[in-house]
Amino acid sequence: MSIHPLEPKAPPSVPSDDDMRLxxxxxxxxxxxxxxxxxxxxxxxxxxxxxxxxxxxxxxxNRLRRQQALADGSPGEVAIFDETRASLAWRIRRFDxxxxxxxxxxxxxxxLISNVLVRAADEPGEYVAESxxxxxxxxxxxxxxxxxxxxxxxxxxxxxxGRLLIARRTILxxxxxxxxxxISTFL
Amino acid sequence: MREDQExxxxxxxxxxxxxxxxxxxxxxxxxxxVDRAIxxxxxxxxxxxxxxxxxxxxxxxxxxxxxxxxxxxTTYMGEDPVIVAMGRDRKLRxxxxxxxxxxMRVCRADAGATKAFTCSYHGxxxxxxxxxxxxxxxxxxxxxxxxxxxxxxxxxQLDTYKGLVFATWNPTAPPLVEALGQMTWYMxxxxxxxxxxxxxxxxxxxxxxxxxxxxxxxxxxxDWYHVNISHASAxxxxxxxxxxxxxxxxxxxxxxxxxxxxxxxxFPTHPKSRFDDRVVHGYYDYEALRERLGDARAEGPMTTxxxxxxxxxxxxxxxxxxxxxHPKGPDRMEVWAWTIVDRxxxxxxxxxxxxxxxxxxxxxxxxxxxxxxxxxxxxATAHGFxxxxxxxxxxxxxxxxxxxxxxxxxxxxxxSDGAARGFYAxxxxxxxxxxxxxxxx
Numbered sequence: 001m002s003i004h005p006l007e008p009k010a011p012p013s014v015p016s017d018d019d020m021r022l023x024x025x026x027x028x029x030x031x032x033x034x035x036x037x038x039x040x041x042x043x044x045x046x047x048x049x050x051x052x053x054x055x056x057x058x059x060x061x062n063r064l065r066r067q068q069a070l071a072d073g074s075p076g077e078v079a080i081f082d083e084t085r086a087s088l089a090w091r092i093r094r095f096d097x098x099x100x101x102x103x104x105x106x107x108x109x110x111x112l113i114s115n116v117l118v119r120a121a122d123e124p125g126e127y128v129a130e131s132x133x134x135x136x137x138x139x140x141x142x143x144x145x146x147x148x149x150x151x152x153x154x155x156x157x158x159x160x161x162g163r164l165l166i167a168r169r170t171i172l173x174x175x176x177x178x179x180x181x182x183i184s185t186f187l
Numbered sequence: 188m189r190e191d192q193e194x195x196x197x198x199x200x201x202x203x204x205x206x207x208x209x210x211x212x213x214x215x216x217x218x219x220x221v222d223r224a225i226x227x228x229x230x231x232x233x234x235x236x237x238x239x240x241x242x243x244x245x246x247x248x249x250x251x252x253x254x255x256x257x258x259x260x261t262t263y264m265g266e267d268p269v270i271v272a273m274g275r276d277r278k279l280r281x282x283x284x285x286x287x288x289x290x291m292r293v294c295r296a297d298a299g300a301t302k303a304f305t306c307s308y309h310g311x312x313x314x315x316x317x318x319x320x321x322x323x324x325x326x327x328x329x330x331x332x333x334x335x336x337x338x339x340x341x342x343x344q345l346d347t348y349k350g351l352v353f354a355t356w357n358p359t360a361p362p363l364v365e366a367l368g369q370m371t372w373y374m375x376x377x378x379x380x381x382x383x384x385x386x387x388x389x390x391x392x393x394x395x396x397x398x399x400x401x402x403x404x405x406x407x408x409x410d411w412y413h414v415n416i417s418h419a420s421a422x423x424x425x426x427x428x429x430x431x432x433x434x435x436x437x438x439x440x441x442x443x444x445x446x447x448x449x450x451x452x453x454f455p456t457h458p459k460s461r462f463d464d465r466v467v468h469g470y471y472d473y474e475a476l477r478e479r480l481g482d483a484r485a486e487g488p489m490t491t492x493x494x495x496x497x498x499x500x501x502x503x504x505x506x507x508x509x510x511x512x513h514p515k516g517p518d519r520m521e522v523w524a525w526t527i528v529d530r531x532x533x534x535x536x537x538x539x540x541x542x543x544x545x546x547x548x549x550x551x552x553x554x555x556x557x558x559x560x561x562x563x564x565x566x567a568t569a570h571g572f573x574x575x576x577x578x579x580x581x582x583x584x585x586x587x588x589x590x591x592x593x594x595x596x597x598x599x600x601x602x603s604d605g606a607a608r609g610f611y612a613x614x615x616x617x618x619x620x621x622x623x624x625x626x627x628x
Contacts, residue, residue, distance in 0.1 A: 058390070059390045059391065059392065059393075061296075061297040061298065061390075062295065062296050062297045063296050063297070063298070063299055064296045064299050064301065067296070067299045067300070070299070073389070073390045074389065076388075076389070076538060076541070077388060077389035077390035077541075078388055078389065078390030078391060078392055078525070078526050078541065078544075078545060078549075079390065079545055080392070080545075080549070080550065080551055081545075081551055082541075082542060082545060083546075087542070087546055090424055090546070090553070091546070091551075091553060093423075093424050093429070094420045094421060094423070094424045094553045095420075097419070097420040097423050097424065098420075099419040099420040099423065100420040100556070100557070101417065101420070101557050101560055101561075102556040102557045102559065102560040103556075143563075176297070176393065177393040177394060177395055177521060178392075178393065178394035178395065178550050179394075179395055180394065180395070180550070181394065181395070181396045181397065181398075181550070181559035181560070181562075181563050182394075182550045182551065182555065182556040182559040182560070183550055183551045183556075184556050
């Protein structure tokens with residue numbers, strides 16, 4: 001199933017009711033996720049992920065056009081995030097420690113998620129969802145950072161209650177030198 | 188001969204003549220006093236590029252980034268863009284990344300492999316040894332135009348120390364190993380644990396900070412003091428109880444090394460000094476490390492310390508984090524941080540080291556997030572006239588330094604500003620000394 005034709009010349013198709021239901025579900029998942037992040041409810045945010053999650057943001061480099069294949073970092077390289085459930089929980093415990101000074105007073109953030117495209121994954125029962133994000137961080141009096149990029153998620157259903165879970169996330173931040181002193185939220 | 192050399196230099200660069208200020212008035216280091224002007228004044232910053240960065244040996248890259256002829260990497264020396272490239276003779280060279288014709292960068296990729304660097308403005312093209320090999324429309328240049336004389340501007344000296352590549356523009360600088368001095372004893376605690384040496388993990392963390400580069404360089408030289416407060420949340424998460432840092436971490440004994448050449452290192456000392464990551468800890472044979480590095484190093488600078496090689500190269504042995512603080516104006520720095528691992532480590536240990544480093548340090552690291560906040564706050568308040576004119580206190584550990592007979596050179600207590608005082612003494616002396624390029628002025 002591909003509810004969104006990705007190529008401009010793909011044959012036109014009318015989305016089925018199931019396609020529209022799935023698209024709505026994914027959009028709703030991302031809106032709920034963004035709300036949890038903007039409320040700094042990170043432990044609750046982690047519940048949106050599957051237990052075997054991989055949360056990865058490779059580093060992006062400037063490469064000559066003929067070496068573009070090397071422009072996005074590979075697995076096993078230095079990354080902005082390369083996380084499991086345990087390591088995300090570690091990061092979240094730090095935020096909740098009351099001593100994470102980089103977020104005290106806390107920043108104001110707004111995660112905007114758009115350009116959602118969903119298709120069936122190779123693995124039965126899994127979906128690939130692409131989205132674009134813009135995260136605005138405003139801190140203390142007038143510090144502003146913008147994190148923009150794209151995410152590719154693998155989603156699957158919780159066997160118990162059928163809700164969509166994020167099993168894998170790849171984040172491509174559209175920056176080379178990170179234009180911020182840190183990233184003290186999740187993307 | 189000398190005249191030829193001067194004529195050649197005239198053709199290569201001609202620094203703008205500027206009056207330099209005697210910076211002695213900003214320091215009273217015997218009493219541990221430093222004026223804040225050195226962190227934000229624009230004129231002092233320009234003088235720093237001329238007299239601290241241009242004459243010093245600066246870190247460029249790790250040797251393992253270059254495997255075959257044509258491999259290149261672009262970075263900065265001070266604010267100067269440079270290319271580091273392996274030539275067809277497998278020799279590493281470094282050049283100003285600026286076309287000799289109009290000054291545009293001839294390479295705008297971060298790294299890669301190439302046969303030539305071709306300026307995309309008029310097409311002047313240089314080979315990987317920096318020679319000018321192609322000039323479009325060269326029939327329109329005068330007869331005496333000689334390509335040989337218009338190669339990329341090469342550094343005066345380039346050398347490596349145990350995998351780390353350094354270079355300087357200064358033809359009169361002492362050899363690298365002399366410029367590192369006794370600091371090599373401390374550096375070897377990280378670089379020489381493995382007979383095979385170290386290599387880099389692919390990828391570099393790069394991020395920008397609204398803070399003067401010295402805030403970071405100084406901290407990595409001499410500041411264990413901030414760890415218990417700034418990083419309280421990270422220490423809490425990492426502690427076995429999850430409730431707070433262990434008392435033995437807060438009250439750890441240790442030493443801080445201060446070098447007359449401006450370098451510095453601090454490290455807890457413990458007979459059972461250990462690596463933090465469980466997999467990395469499990470990999471090391473501590474008895475063998477003691478034999479290789481000696482007890483003093485195995486119990487001290489081998490693991491959880493911090494260090495700066497003057498002026499702007501720093502490292503953390505327990506993380507394998509090596510980084511350079513690129514100056515980007517008086518109020519801004521760019522951090523470039525590599526992860527290095529021992530070559531002999533099995534892949535799963537290398538990966539454990541990589542993950543430990545990126546989760547603790549770097550722009551999302553549970554430690555480094557808080558460093559970013561500290562430095563940008565220090566810089567922000569320096570803009571006020573009164574706050575920017577304050578005298579700062581660097582008195583910790585004053586008068587407590589000695590030769591302890593265990594660690595080479597002068598050391599003091601772990602909790603000390605000693606290496607910061609040494610760093611600024613070196614900075615002051617360089618700022619007050621005309622550099623090689625000022626010989627005419």
